[in-house]
Amino acid sequence: MELLIKNGSVYDPSNGIKGDKTDISIKDGKIVEKVSSNASVIDAGGRLVMPGGVDAHSHIAGAKVNMGRIMRPEDTRAGIKPRTKITRPCTGYTVPNVYAMGYRYAQMGYTTVFEAAQAIMKARHTHEELEEIPIIDKGALTLFGSNWPTMDFVREKNMDKLAAYVAWGLLASRGFGIKCVNPGGGEMWGFGKNVTGLDDVVPNFDVTPKDIIVSLMKVNEMLGLPHSVHLHCNNLGKPGNYKTTLASMELAKQVKPSKDRQVLHVTHVTFNCWGGTNWGDFESKADEIANYLNNSENITTDMGQLIFGSATTMTADGPVQYANAKLLHAKWANGDVELEDASGVVPIFYAKQVSIHAIMWAMGLELALLTKDPYKVLLTTDHPNGGPFVNYPEVIALLMSNKKRQEEIKTLHEAVHKRTKIPGIERELDFNDIAIMTRAGHAKVLGLLDTKGHLGVGADADIAIYDIKPDQIDPSVEHAKIKSAFQSAAYTIKGGEVVVKDGQITATPMGRTYWVDASVPDEHTEIMMKDIRMKFKNYYSINLANYMVQDEYLTHPKVVRAGVIPAEVS
């Protein structure tokens, strides 16, 4: 299989290509130097060519996604599309069915997506869904922040044991990296409480959120995992939480990265850059976060941009969801995962005339526009918390056009003028910035920049072609064209195969599931497993033998090796 993409206006930030007319040669699913004259040819005709989109934070599979589907039959009705000869039936808007997840991402030119939170115990469910999501490559980050073994080993200050537990947990869940959600808070929620700051002591465990975050960062670097610790900060969803966020970012200074990437990824900042002390004086402090990012080197974030309309909030942060449900008088699902974490799901409708929502809308944009380096702020909506991922093109258009932002601001609650800086921000991002925030940046943050998020030789042949000619369009003025072009890719190529043409699915190959096999010395694992066996004997409701995700759950695995021992030796 050979393919040649000619006359594309290529944006490939990590190879320094900014709109140059470059040909791209593809052979056997990879990008190569050149192909033979037998290769089939796609003439891009000067249109925008980018690497396939990568999304490092989205909720696409697992127990709480499915809980959202169960509790929102009205959402299922919102996106019904019958099957075709190629595609299976689609449903839903904020919580689409598994097929729609794959198709809709591919239609936007996205080819790699990571589920941002799975509890080890629920990992089977996550993989059962991932196995059914067509086209895209995917993976799942594993929750470690409130797990009993994590907190035990942190208290013991035994990093070898903690590293062994993380490596074993990633194997048990076939996970890709360390997710840490409201560390300590998930456990406190089991007693109807929450932690209120980085120095609160978690009862019975005698550790603080600060200890947990720092220890996990250290272990992450000891193991040399491709991704960094992925943190959902404490106090999320509470006015004034930007201070906790800044204090959490400050912790990153204590750890040196083992690779060319951040040591801490602080996620969905829209939900944790809140100023004020209550809902009355609620205001945006996204500028403070941006300012911090501009002066630090080893931290990245993502926007978690709010989209007006229907959304479904879902998180492993159980207590914040209880507060949400009480505040909104909305449906509420609560989950407790034995020794591991909690979770909650609450539907929400973001309205333009509600001051809090209007301010939150501004936060994500402020963060992206005030942070100088686009590698530090990834474009996400924390699907489906801020809004469904199908709205990424709307966010792209907002970032590229001040005109669009000003038009939107006119329709919003007046609080957006007083409590945010967005009306005065004139910066407009270019195609290169967007390519970073939707592709190269995500791949770098995930540690997959060798094969994802770029178009150099050796990269996976995941490519998107959009129906815009960058040299003939003024995105500031023609923002509607930008949005519609990013909504439906002219071509999406996944692993060298054309999967979308003119916004329509043309093929549905099965993507791969990434997971990290981290090796640690056997003796560390043995000591650690003694504790784990005790936990299973005394507390877990299931048997250790039934806990691990088996290989049968991953029919297309892609194993990334890491660990204390170099891969060759193991």
Added chain:
Amino acid sequence: MQTVTLKPIKEIKISVEAENISPDKFAGKTEKDIQSLEAWMGNQKTTLGELFSVKAEGSGAAADTKIVMDGNFSRIKRIGEGMTAGLIIIKGNVDMHLGAKMSGGKISVTGNVDSWAGREMKGGELIIEGNAGYYLGAGYRGETCGMRGGKITVLGNALDFLGEHMCGGEIIVKGNAGILPGLSNNGGKIVIEGNTSRPGSEMSKGTIIINGLVDEMMPVFKAEGTEAVDGVTYRKYTGDVIVNGKGVLYLK
């Protein structure tokens, strides 16, 4: 003025999705056009012409379109779904979702209707001379708003959960109603002339008037003495207190 007459040409045992039977869809169309409109019978695609004899006279906009349906339509679902204007007269029984999401016009039925009639209705009028099934004027699964406007009148009885999640409009039942009428109400008015049980649970707004007997009351209402409505004295209750509700329940 356009008049379209539909009669079944065979006995229909499998349910038919007939959202295309609506003045909006028929307006200005010829007999042949109407015959070729799509309908799903079970998992088979078919046309209205395959199922019904169609007679069309005259031509007009939706507001000037009258559909007369004569016969047994007890397996025909979603008649008049989303209609905005015009008139449907049904001489017989119909299946579920009659007039769902309609926002204007009028539907009258001489027979019985199955569940979900007037579901999420926004406007217009629905007159049912026979009995209604479950979830009359309710919201569909998961919705927080059912009927938002318009008027439903049932001359016979209605089954359980009528007006669930209602946010506006009016429902009048001349006969008896099943359990939990006005469940989770958030507006609108329900009048039940006959008997019912456990009305108004979880209601946060809206009015329910019951002229018959109430078999059982949920213990979530606050007694507010008596009040006269249109010259009739009722015992007045407000609630549901558990959800801080401001709903009003009038009982004889």
